[in-house]
Amino acid sequence: MSHAFSRMSGASRFFLKAGFSMAAFLLMMGTLEIILRLTKEPPWQPDLVPFRVEPGGKLYEDDPLLGYRLKPGHYAVFLADGTPVTTTHLAEHERTTGPEEDRTGRPGIWILGCSYTYGWSLPDKETFPWRLQQSLPGFHIRNLGVPGYNNVQSLLWMRQKLQNGDRPQVVVLAYASFHDERNAGLRRWQKTLIRPRDGGLGPQAQPNARLDADGRLRVSPTPEKFQEIPGMRLFSIPHSIEKRWAKIEANAVPKEEISAKLIETLAAEAEAVGATFLLAGIERDDQTRHMLQIWRAKGGRIADVSVDLNETGMRNTPHDPHPGPRAQQIFSQKILESLPGQSPKP
Numbered sequence: 001m002s003h004a005f006s007r008m009s010g011a012s013r014f015f016l017k018a019g020f021s022m023a024a025f026l027l028m029m030g031t032l033e034i035i036l037r038l039t040k041e042p043p044w045q046p047d048l049v050p051f052r053v054e055p056g057g058k059l060y061e062d063d064p065l066l067g068y069r070l071k072p073g074h075y076a077v078f079l080a081d082g083t084p085v086t087t088t089h090l091a092e093h094e095r096t097t098g099p100e101e102d103r104t105g106r107p108g109i110w111i112l113g114c115s116y117t118y119g120w121s122l123p124d125k126e127t128f129p130w131r132l133q134q135s136l137p138g139f140h141i142r143n144l145g146v147p148g149y150n151n152v153q154s155l156l157w158m159r160q161k162l163q164n165g166d167r168p169q170v171v172v173l174a175y176a177s178f179h180d181e182r183n184a185g186l187r188r189w190q191k192t193l194i195r196p197r198d199g200g201l202g203p204q205a206q207p208n209a210r211l212d213a214d215g216r217l218r219v220s221p222t223p224e225k226f227q228e229i230p231g232m233r234l235f236s237i238p239h240s241i242e243k244r245w246a247k248i249e250a251n252a253v254p255k256e257e258i259s260a261k262l263i264e265t266l267a268a269e270a271e272a273v274g275a276t277f278l279l280a281g282i283e284r285d286d287q288t289r290h291m292l293q294i295w296r297a298k299g300g301r302i303a304d305v306s307v308d309l310n311e312t313g314m315r316n317t318p319h320d321p322h323p324g325p326r327a328q329q330i331f332s333q334k335i336l337e338s339l340p341g342q343s344p345k346p
Helices: 002-007 010-038 128-135 151-163 179-183 187-192 194-201 236-252 255-272 286-297 325-338
Strands: 052-054 060-063 067-070 073-078 084-089 108-113 140-145 168-175 209-211 217-219 276-281 301-304
Touching (some): 128 325, 140 151, 151 168, 255 286
Parallel strands (some): 276 301
Antiparallel strands (some): 209 217
16 A cells, blocks of 8 residues: 555645545544534524514614614514514604603603613503603603613614704613623624524614723724624534634623723713713612612712512513513612602703
């Protein structure tokens, strides 16, 4: 065999070696693929949430700055278990907070946030911004919460409204520690957005933020979507690489610092137009409480409006794990007690 090999031309020997190397590599990759599957690391198969929206089939529409926004209209959203929920989106891409009427001239209280603020899985009348509107008829409560939103989107949307000439009296950011990974645009968060996006709600790209070398906030120039590693839906190896990449990223990015800078920026821009800024912690965990402590130490106004979602009756079970009517009622009451005066400015 060695004699025959030595008689081969240089090109033939090269291709033979390359063939052996490729065969060894494929054998190694095949073995690794089998091991990963046997150790329960399968290829990625998104567990899509089977939402249905009528009419039109989508709850969101594309936005070049925010990534996505609420699509105006009155909809029936069928949850994963088939339960229909009615929701009304105004022409301003906000969820309604009361019967249609002209609130022009009333001082505004803007509530920024995610699905907890929006009131996901609940009809309009059971959301806490709606309840606040009933308690404060002299104000115009605006529900600026959108499912899946991060604080970057809240900041950019507030800027849009301020640029249009709107002037709130109070801006409330309903913050939770799970916003931290959203704000940084971590892969493991972007990956979860595929579930509702491809499950029937519509587009869900997101802008994100980073801190530069001088600690200044840098917002991504365009909204971003999750970028899959080629083959991760077919093979375990690329999916395993992607998961480890995401874990390294999550440990390396200063998520809490990014959120703190976003909150500071939101507050500064709200206060620059004469509004009072309130940071409301809406999740009951140590990380959310820590952020409230950070903001209070800076002289900011805070309120812990959270509830224990593990307590019976707090979630909207069996239809959905989001906060249910009882939790929304408590959010409303706690925010009402924390507002800086319940009388409109003269």
